[in-house]
Amino acid sequence: MSEATGRVVDGSETYKLEVEDLEKHFPVNSGIVSRILRGESDQAVRAVDGVSLGIREGEAFGLAGESGCGKTTLGKSAIRLLEPTGGKIYFDGTEITNASGAEINRFRREAQIIHQDPYQSLNPRFTVYEWIKEPLDVHGIGTAEERDARVYETIEQAGLKPAEAYAPEYPSELSGGERQRVGIARALALEPSFLLADEPASMLDVSIRASILDLFKRLQTDLGLTAVYISHDLSLLKHMCDRIGIMYLGELVEVAPADEIINDPKHPYTQALVSSVPRIDPDEDRERIELVGEVPDPVDMPSGCRFHPRCPRIVQPEGYDFDQDDWRAVVNLRRDVLAGDVDPEAIRRNRDDDEASALAIRDAYDVPDRLADAAADDVLDAALSDVLAGDSNDAADVLRREFATPCESGPIETHQVTPTQEAACVLYDEDEPYTLE
């Protein structure tokens, strides 16, 4: 599957962290009981499904997308907190996909994670001092005095001053913001060069969120850290990040500088996400794009572009010219006919004749009584007659053939839409006559 890669065009750059075709699939029937009940299955949750991406040295990179799109799994697999099921990982230019022993230990010191929940992520039985010192002990860093000094230094780096006052405290004695700073101090103790911050502020009170985010910014500048921030909050990522990658169902669909993602998103999925971000200027004329339906099951992925079942800009079949909203409505109806989900008996009940029933089907899907494109309307009319005559297979055949869209057949290529912006969407196929308006 082709992906938005985030690679720079000239190809001369080396990356701090790079993943190539990274995959993390979780088996579905892992329990013995479900294996016995449902039989062996090679089905998998394709949480990360062939992602290629390079994070530049010193960069702040944001990962966004709806819940369940694979952001956390991508982040954790990239730093091998989860073992990938496919692909390659490079750190500072060295492949670490299968690294073990001293090599993986070195990498684990370099790449640290900061968890979302400051209430769950600290051990309540450890004092701040013990909690921050633990990784230094585990990795056998320096002498006892050096470890001691390092603990106090990181407590202060994380903005907890004076360090001596915080060191003997237990988590229960700290506020949410202070706990998050302790988590940050623990991650900094090993002097990492890379941080993965998974929703680092989402559990915090709004009043202290900004100070934690400022701390991350300051640490990145002062310590030269490279960081990946995972968040649902595009405004937060715009504030924090140089570039943003948008994930949908295990794939990266767009990668671009943060400003461009927010001000001029290219992928229809990004456009929908961005349209729901509240604007500073409420008078600004921007249409809110409603995303219909849920994120599909990552076990049973849609063919072609995974976003096509929800995409408001799904490409129209060649030779027809629809109003785009009507086309989207026709696609929804087509989907249900193909799935055998349109029941003619239920529709016929309480209706005088087939004509009234056909209109009722159109109405249920927001398809107008007559499509402006007469040829398309004839196709739909014939298909609905087939449905009502009980010939669902014939209806499915005609709709499948006549209303085929390039969005439903893959692979979907990634296009360099501007010198800095990449999107995996057929709208940007140069060879195809699809309109962008």
Ligand SMILES: Nc1ncnc2c1ncn2[C@@H]1O[C@H](COP(=O)(O)OP(=O)(O)OP(=O)(O)O)[C@@H](O)[C@H]1O
């Ligand atoms: N250990 C696991 N076993 C099976 N499925 C998993 C596991 N971890 C994650 N998943 C599935 O993988 C998909 C991606 O999950 P992930 O948590 O990476 O998404 P996310 O974008 O980070 O979501 P959120 O924003 O809610 O944290 C989801 O369908 C999730 O249910």
